[in-house]
Amino acid sequence: MRFVFKTRYDQDIALARHGGDRFWYSLLVLALLAAPWLLPEYWLAQLSFVFIYAIVAVGLMLLAGFTGQFSIGHAAFMGIGAYAEAYLATRGWPLAASLACAMALAAVAGVVVGLPALRVKGMYLAIATLSFGFIVEEALARWESVTGGNAGKSVPAPQILGYALDSTERFYFLCLVCVVGSTLVVLNLLRAPTGRAFVAIRDSEVSAQSMGIQLARYKSLSFAISAALAGLGGALYGHKMQFISPEQFSLVQSIDLVLMVVIGGLGSIHGAFFGAIFLIGMPQLISLGKDYLPAAIGQATGLQSVVYGAVLITFVMLEPMGLYGRWLKVRTWLELYPFYRRGMFKRQKSFQKSERLK
Structure with missing residues (x-):
């Protein structure tokens, strides 16, 4: 068993606790860089989806796991980012500018949603975010001149300096850069006084306020950062799917996002990645297991929902x-x-x- 002997105060806020962590993380990065030459195209596409949902999960983990503010309408922020990216990309905006605008628009929406968090919490905050999700879904369906309504909207392939990222391998590297960058930003934020203020609010709002922490400022900031990362994930999701519609950002998607962070492990950045792997990998396992189940069970509708519910209950209880x-x-x-x-x-x-x- 490894014991870390600390000799400097900087070791308490280091990204890696010891040399073993640095070795394994470096090995993981090398494996991810080599994945396009080692994995078939299908599994590389699934890994890209893992990265996209991991970006959203990291943002939701910052909000729910480290600040204690639950959101059941987080798919709305994904929808805002996806439609903003689709609108700007079709007008020839550079990828960096369109992604930044999509994140900024989602962040503004996050601040608006975070305003009720200043006065309500717990179940009432969840209801407020749920209502916002319904409003955004309806707005996306009705604003046909911009979103295309229920008919949906096509999203072109991303381009960087005129170089189209239209292949699975190229888009994979884009997702890899975005997920690594997002994770490093959140990790450094948690090491800063801002992140410690988030954790203090999660533990006890009364104690945090007594120490001089401005609840309104930090709750709104947490919502904004979380929504911005969800907007980034939504923008990449739109490019990956190449077609978006309001049904893709409904209540079911929001529940999947909450399920992702709860099963992955609240209060842990690692849990966000475990949850993303679960969310993408579980449907594949269910599809493989259908062949070994009786026809009455394997071909029944709603099997995936039943498995998800059973897994969630198991984790909550055990x-x-x-x-x-x-x-x-x-x-x-x-x-x-x-x-x-x-x-x-x-x-x-x-x-x-x-x-x-x-």
Whole structure:
């Protein structure tokens, strides 16, 4: 088992805890860079979807996992980013400018939605964000001159300096750069005083306010950053699908996003990536498993929803920290083997019921 001996205060805010982390993260980056030459085109496309949803998950994790503000209408921000990108891309805007405008527009919408968070929280905040999601979906369907209405809107391939990213490999690298950049921004933000203010608000708003933290400012900022990342994910999603319609950003999509961060593990950037892998990989596993199920079950409609519901209930009841929490336990078990104890995780379970993780 590794013990980190800290000799500098900078080690508490370092991105990597020790040399082992730096080695494994470097190896992961090299594997992702080599993926276009190692994976078939289909799986490379699925990995691009993982990156897109990971960007959205990182933003939602910042809002829900680190600030304690839940949103059940986050797909609306994806829709705003996707339609803004489609509108600007068809008019020949450079990719960097159109992505920045899509993120800015989503961030402004996030501030507007964050205003109710100043006075309500918990279930009432969830209802407010849900209502915003319905409003945006209806606006996208009605504003036919810009969005195309229910008929949808086509999205051209992204271009950088006249170089079209119209292949799976080229678009994969674009998604890789965006997800790495977004993750580094959020990680550095969490190490800064702003991120510590977010965590203080999550733990106790009264205590945070007593320490001089401006709740209105930091809650609005958290919503804006989270919405901007969702807008970036929506813009990339539109380019990947090459066609968008209001139904793609409905309540079902918002529930999938919440499911992604809860199952991945609230309060952890790793959990955002685990959740994105789950959201993209689970339909593939269900499709593979249908062949081994009876026809009455395998061909039944709604099988995916039933599996998602069962998995969510299982994690909420047995593993509140999600996939990342389970990985931490497995890693600890491997590090302590064969000296682990049968009840070594009971104290951690009681800690999860404390105010800190609410």
